[in-house]
Amino acid sequence: MGQGRRETRRVRAYDKELGEAVERAQDGDEAAFAVAYRIVQPGLLGYLRGLVGDEAEDVASDAWLEISRDLGRFKGDGAGFRGWTATIARNRALDLLRRRRVRPRGTALEEDVLELPGPYSTPDQALETLSTEYALGLVAGLPRDQAEAVLLRVVVGLDASAAARVLGKRPGAVRTAAHRGLKRLARQLGEPT
């Protein structure tokens, strides 16, 4: 049981450090900016993997150019910075999806649940660890609102109100969508394939 819970806590554990780093970076401290980058980037990249698949790194790079440029505009704490950066990353991802117009290869959210890679033979095996690809396949099987809610809550580490602001929805709707998404995934993992 332990590993998953520790990871969930770990995602949000750096918010204080992040807030301080952002403040120093806004005062011009280059090293502090690097600290903020390293705290935020894993969650941002994970979120983008769920949105645009293989092109997540490119979209993240574009997002960071905007974040770096507009850093002086931001007001808020560490948790706020996660929300602000996730919004910028999401807008970049949606731009990319609009530009493509057609269903792209490797867009995790639009892949078919039946194409889940490498199913595990027993629930016990599946719950010990998940590969990135398998986790993406799971998330891809969710309705889009549930997938984004799960990604923002769990992978980026936003609370319900910050996730709601990123998505332009009510916190209650995001809470429900994340809960339904996780419930559905738990059920899937619990069923023999």
Next chain:
Amino acid sequence: MNGDDSADARRAQERELAGLLAAALRAGTGDGERAAIAAFLLARDSGAHRTAPTRRQDDWR
């Protein structure tokens, strides 16, 4: 039968799953750090960080 116990167990399973998803999808940081820092330095040294106004979407207080 105890409904509360099974609800607790389900919630625990979902929390565990959330942690596993986070661990799997947060793997790696890519290699955009240097470009991001270069953009930061450019904006800083041009004074953009001091002059760009906070718009509604930038205020997360």
